[in-house]
Amino acid sequence: MKTVIKTSSLIHWLRFCDKIIGSSEYSFGNVFLSYKDGLVMRATDGCLTCWMKIAECDQFYGEIPIGLKLLKGFLTGEKSQEIQITILQDQIILQGYQETLRIRTSQPKEREHMKSFKEIGKTRLTKFMNFLDFATAALEEGDMTYLSSFESSLIMISPSKTIVSLCKVDDHINEFFSFSIPYMSSRHIVKALKTYEKDCSLTLAIGEAWFSMISDDFAMQVCGERDSQQGRIEQIFVRGEPYQLYTAFAKFVSKAAWLLPKDTPLTIIGTEKKIHFYGSYGTVQYKADLDIGLQKPFEIEVSPHRLRSALSRMGTRIFLTVFDEFVRIEDQKGRYVIIKVKRDQ
Known part of the structure; x- marks a missing residue:
């Protein structure tokens, strides 16, 4: 041939x-x-x-x-x-x-075929890539990304040690599903789609143990497991009173990520007058104050490295909403960061 x-x-x-x-x-x-x-x-x-x-x-x-x-x-x-x-x-x-x-070459083996699948919806390649890039940015080896449907939208959820990254892709998904894929392969998907360098229609499909992404030029299948995140998703989208955050919020988080070791938490405390940032290790302390007052106080501990990765992929206008159980940071393009509130405050 x-x-x-x-x-x-x-x-x-x-x-x-x-x-x-x-x-x-x-x-x-x-x-x-x-x-x-x-x-x-x-x-x-x-x-x-x-x-x-x-x-x-x-x-x-x-x-x-x-x-x-x-x-x-x-x-x-x-x-x-x-x-x-x-x-x-x-x-x-x-x-x-x-x-x-x-x-x-060795003796040819039988060609490996795609596993059987059922189409569940369509999206655009660039949109899918950007949202998956955001959802998986704060993860590490051993973490999982959950792909699910919620109110006919595609949802990506990536829980890590101190934050949950979540995004809502407003494309029609024609049936309910929930599926988890490993971090390493999810990042390989993002990096490969970035090298593709053009936008196109992307068909999404699911099988017994495979999630599929199909275009005119290529087809991908990633292994995983069927899962259920429905109850958690409903809690995250509860309405609240959002506060727009200054760009200094992301700057302070980024500065803390530079100054603190990777496993050192950053404490963020919201009060009626200010948002306080505090992190320390050994002989080093980092403090910052942001002049934003909140009606509902909160205290959280978060990895500044993971939060920085998520914030760097969000829009320029970000908003913070405080709930009893968690703090939600979001932009206007369907990207969210969820951080659990400390109970002993």
Whole structure:
């Protein structure tokens, strides 16, 4: 089988695959070539898997692994406009302007197919990417992101040690679902979609243990579990009295993140006259005051590093609402941060 692909297109999809695979597991450093209505490239991090149609070609059997690092290395500095790919029984040959790369391959295995799924709605790629980027920004390895429906909208919830990041994507979801996906793969989705560099329609679908995102150029499936966050979501969207926060609020949180070690909490206390910030470790203390008075006082402890990550992805106008159990910070684009109120105040 022989085919030709534009060099720029191949570089683009290899960059996309690089973000899918990530760097945490060397064993997942391969991409896989197969046929389905053309030449298909597959990449995986072990949980997230993506299929991309990269060129037209004649049909061939099975799925052939090839090292991503080899392909990237061969294309470094490549001057030709097109790359010819030849797939033989025991090798793959890439030919450029003045160079040829031959790679011995193992016996092809049966092509890995997408798992069965049911469509639940549509959104736009850029919108989905930006909201998932916000929802997962404060997470760390071992955390989970919950995707759910609420009043026909797509909801993303990411609970971490001291804050919950939540966003509401106002796209029609045509049935109820709730699903959790691991942090590492959720960040790989964000990074890969950023390299895609264009907006398009994105179909969302769900299976027994897979959440799917499908466009005209690629299809992603990420492993996870069915879950339920419905009761928590209803509490978060309770109406309250919001106060607009000055930009200094985000500045003080950011300053605390620079000055305090990662695991050191920042105490934020709201009173009738001011909002106070306090953090300390060893011989270092950081204090700041913001001239905003609140009718309902509160006290919270939060990781300034996690809160900074969330605030940096919110709009320029942010609002704070105080409830008995939690404080809610939100912008006007459906992005929220929830922080539990200290009970012993």
